[in-house]
Amino acid sequence: MILPSDNWCEQRYFMTEFDNQGTKQKVPNYKQVFQEDAEINQVISKIGSLMIERGFPLKDAEQELKAIEARSAEDNMTSSTTSASSISESPLDKLKNKAKADIIIQIWWKINKTDKGNSVSFTLEAFDAFTSKRIASSTGIGSPNTTDLVPELLQKAVLANIDPFAAQLQKHFDDMFSNGREVIVTVKRWKSWDKNLSTEVNGEEITDYINKWMALNTTKGRFSTSDATENNIRFDQVRIPLFDSNNNALDARQFAKGLQKYLKAAPFNFEVKLMTRGLGEAILVLGEK
Template sequence: MKKTQLILLCLSIIAISQNIFGQAKKPTLMVLPSDNWCEQRYFMTEFDNQGTKQKVPNYKQAFQEDTELGQVITKLNSLLIRKAFEPKVAEQELKSIEAKTAEDNMTKSVASGAQIYESQLDKLRKRVKMDIIIQLWWKVNKDKSVSFTLEAFDAYTNKSIAAQTFNAPPSDDIMPVKLEKAISNSFDPFLGDLQNHFNDMHTNGREILITLKRWDNWDKNFETEINGEELSDYINKWMNENTINKRFNRTEATENLIIFEQVRIPIYDKNNNPMDAREFAKGLQKYLKASPFNYEVKLMQRGLGEAILVLGEK
């Protein structure tokens, strides 16, 4: 092979490799103001959680009343897009779930008249099914310099996967410009942590939590024997057959309760739709409802990353 041809071949291989790398699947992201940022600016909603007062961020109010928030998040989203990431626009998603919220507000308990409560973050997670949530915080210092902090969480487990603080020098620039200047030379390590986390999910599966319980009026339990084996053993076998590389930890196993933590499931189902804990647990629900068990099983969901199965009735 001539030297010129060899050089052209090498260049072609490099170009193909770079193209493949550039087209690597990226995680779906959503940028939101941090809880602390919302607390400092009084964008919080208080609710009664079984007798305990809790506060959660009111993102809708924050976007409506803070003149800088939307601009700063728009700028951050544009910087993410330049790096080939796929941010979802939180403000637009919040607007689109207004009708759904109205429907939920009409749903009340027959016994007490109580209403269903979901935080805006819970609603966003259900609707968008993002892979990663990036929380943004900033503080303006006396000399007009600004400190920005980005912290990324796995949307399914709430585990922190990346965090970095960026500093913008003193200036009279508007906040989005300050943000761009602050992160322009040091954004890649943060994004690299996000991509590494997503790559790990592709290889080892998405992490979720599965809990199994029993109603107190059920005449069976997880130690009940079927054809010589305990029910808990059948459930364990199903988990072995349906998790990625049989990766899960059974951290609790009694006659009334089974907890599986660090359960690794496929990122996408057979139709290439994002899989969450509920979709995965549906398979176990169907398994337990079929022969030889024929049990009634109630399936509940807590966020994207936790599913609860209660055996005995619905």
Template sequence: MKKIFFILTMVALFPMAMLGQAKKPTIMVIPSDVWCSENGLMITAENLGNTDYIPDYEQAVLNADLMGVITKINGLMAERGMPLKDMSQTMKSIKEDQALRDQTLSSTSGATVAYTTKDVLLDRAKADIIIEVGWQLHKKGPQKELTYSLRALDAYTNKQIAENSGTMPPSYSATVPVLLEEAVLEKMDGFVSQLQVFFDDLFANGREISVRLLVFDGTGISFEDEFDGEELTDMIDNWMYENTVSHRYNLSMATEYRLDFEQVRIPLYDERGRAMDARRFINNLRKYLRDAPFNITSKNTTSGLGKAELILGEK
């Protein structure tokens, strides 16, 4: 009797243990574009006749005040059980990886490591949640006043998910690092409580992702093709309806060769209890399209937790 009770308890607890681990999003603190611009840390690049301004993060990490703020935020978040990706270390690691890859040769044929243009593009400092930090120092006579801003962005849906900004009380004597430390300590709790609301929503309503479907050129496939009397767009739309949490998604763009779904709420776990992310979710659609009546081969080009991309027609 005791044994049966023990087995039943274990059977009941096992799925709970399995479901206890959703994928933790990666978070990184970076300086805001405004801060980079005001500190002369923007690179200009010519792009089709237009001038683009890109933040120079490599130079930014050499700013002592910025690194002090980032280190403090990283420390406070780690205390909350959410260690962050460190921007300066990530950038160093990317450079080292690139150098090593260029130097790695096969011992037999002397071949270099194969990588696509996309691999190079993805080799940038990235995270699922970006925390942008910035500040401005105003002088009012002998007094210094610091305006501080902190905001978190979901890197895939581009939504602002937390924010806490404001102007700190003026000071006659405090140095800039002291004013910054005060601002970080003062604003962090409010910011984290908003982040908590975002995570609570994630657990209640599923992870929000965006999905893009494209077609390889020259494959003859179009989203207007008909199967069993229905257009491919509608069949995919029906699949989305069946596979999203509470059928929550929005088909924001539908053309012959492109479908964009936004605010797609996917479950946190698949039917086997594994943590679900955009890649796994869209892989299920890939399998659905691979089978009859579609028999469409497609390539899952998803990178990251929240932005799924599937290109139909080829691998």
């Protein structure tokens, strides 16, 4: 999915400020971008065509946002037939109610006026939506001319630099197919739980069981433990298969559901709550739902 960069949105005042537990934060208002900016759709279309020609199909950001709005409107109109209660949606649900794609490509550009006409400077960056890691980047300045509009100027400038960018993307996909997709898995405990992750079950600590399950279920047993206490274990660089046994795409939530089922079964029989942050982070909390 191609989106304008945060800096591009900030420069054009397409930002929304919100209160995040007392801290003011700004986020891009993509709906306003697509409704009010005359160039963005043409720019995304031009760059999108270059990506499709190189074998990278794209989600349409504007259509995804419209679909989300339609689902939200439907939820707002839905009520219980018995109590007339509306569907419950927490602030966390609303935050996650956004367009999702495996790779987010962000574009920034600026018009330069010269004696020979206008030229365009651009930066194109791709981020893995699961890990927020930058996986590809390209920057350049197009040749000036006096006839082309911004979308054409940008298309020509990007075209001169896109093959190395596409090669970086392909390298990332090749790595995923070979070594699995990278996610984060965190296991915690409720404060009210009468056990902790050091508690022994049949002679072994709960932590040891979890580590063994991770080794058996990750791609090539690849994961790292960045934090481990009696209350919390955090696994980074967890490599999971792209698809499950039924050939369905696998994300952090679906992967962690396997660990959840494991800990809910004998000999543990724990209550386990499963939560997620975006596509790439799953959190299991032991002791209660």
